[in-house]
Amino acid sequence: MPGEIVLIAADELREFAADLLRRADLPAPDAMLTADSLVAANLRGVDSHGVQLIPPYVHQIRAGNIRPGVRGKVVSIDGSCIVYDGEFGVGQVTARECCEHAIRTAKHHGMASVAAREANHFGAAAYWAQMMSKEGMMGMVFCNATALVAPWQGREARFGTNPICVSLPGPNQWLLDMATTTVAMNRIYKAEASGEPTIPEGWALDAQGQPTTVTAEAVKGSPMPLGGYKGSGLAFLIEILCAVLSGGAISTQVGGLRVTERPIRTSHFFLAMDVARFMPIPEFTARMDMLVSMVKSSAPAVGYEEVLVAGEPEWRTEAERRENGIPIAKSIWESLEQLK
């Protein structure tokens, strides 16, 4: 039945996911890491980046595009700048290696960046930014992705949803993890599926590259870069950081998670900045408290009860899901069971 869900505790879901990944030939520690990254997304309510990714991951492993057991290698280290080759390993394994290099190097120099090429889908970026933050870093993570988005003034896809993610050391105060499109293409498909004739302005371009609010035209077009030409500029920046600097696949050279005929070849960029080099972490945390309070002290807009800052909705969902379990759509649960 549509809408039916399975409620499952995080620990149990993690074990189940790790088991599926071990069966797909991931070494046990890599399976656990990957499972943990996916369940972390489910806990935060970002289900698009949760365990429902396991079936496409497994299909890509079977197609030879994701290579279990491959760790990748450092191509070059020059001061705080590192180039990494993922060698088509599991995206999460590449990301862990890159985060460790970024943390170690930033502890030495104060800052570090790792540009990784020939990588795969690494789940939600927040997991990796947070991994760096646990070591005192302001962690920034970017990645390029399947070209789905037309550049501003264009009508043919050249950019992915190219996300930006930034996480802070200390307690949960603020965490940014956003695509550089106004909404994901899925939101537009959902509007179509629910029979909504129109979508808000700013969500999509039609097949001619013109802004549209007609759902039927939007599904033939592409998600719109955040605010138009500026979002297009941000997507371009992320393509430079990830693909140009890493020596990896650029723009339409990137494959897709659901395309098995060619490797995915996504690129990532990890930046770590050791906050304690600017001020002691408790002082940073106190200053962040002040900023968060100032922003939240704004009277809410009509229709809202309070001002939320980035990360708050997800932390609330996480608290609730740790208490009550993670809801998984029955159709997704069944697709996972079938992998056994």
Added chain:
Amino acid sequence: MPGEIVLIAADELREFAADLLRRADLPAPDAMLTADSLVAANLRGVDSHGVQLIPPYVHQIRAGNIRPGVRGKVVSIDGSCIVYDGEFGVGQVTARECCEHAIRTAKHHGMASVAAREANHFGAAAYWAQMMSKEGMMGMVFCNATALVAPWQGREARFGTNPICVSLPGPNQWLLDMATTTVAMNRIYKAEASGEPTIPEGWALDAQGQPTTVTAEAVKGSPMPLGGYKGSGLAFLIEILCAVLSGGAISTQVGGLRVTERPIRTSHFFLAMDVARFMPIPEFTARMDMLVSMVKSSAPAVGYEEVLVAGEPEWRTEAERRENGIPIAKSIWESLEQLK
């Protein structure tokens, strides 16, 4: 007469601007630097950040909020992370000092960042990012600004237009310099002044914090963060980088360029990354050429003749204005003449 302009060669405008600034007590080299940064914006067609800023600069100098001859000082250097105190000097002087520290430190470590507090308006961010790029750096510049923008779900201003600027080493290929609002408040005032009853969706919030397309409501409200909550998240990120990390004024603590009762206290963040640590610059330039070509190869959207990438419109304007001179509105010219 409205619409009347004066056409003036860049060199002449620079000398004239430097003369006005020397009369306002700037030491000759600082006057020349400041004049050059303003005329560079005029050349690029970014007239809002050109010589029309001199009258407010001079008023702030007279009010004691901008202090000519003050160079500021390094508060701390720890590896690649630097905190700088502008000590209310001319914004351009602080920015030059910070860029020099960023360049020198990035040449040593590969990356560097400088968080500057107690600074002033530094003109257009692009000038400083480009200063770093001339030394082989990918230069990033951020600053916070007068709170004009309500946070998402709020109705009271907490953020400035908090721009993001990124520049690359090598030939002119791509240059991003954008506010994190969809449009500047000036665009909304302009719509009002020209008697346009409506503005596009996504430009503004009304005084209740709700999106509006009614010009008369928008002028009572605030410019909308780029794409809604995501732009709000980016503005927040810039507030962290600039104000939190520098130990400077946060959010509504920042004054205004046209407010003389209190110091401006803006904060800046400069990041330099030595591109040659990732790959030789010629290889980087060739890869950038490939990315730019791929993006521009998209068929144009209906209503456009070509896809432009960030920086292109400004470089075209610059070529034209170097040839034909810089047009300055007669009213602005007269306000400059009056400073003599």
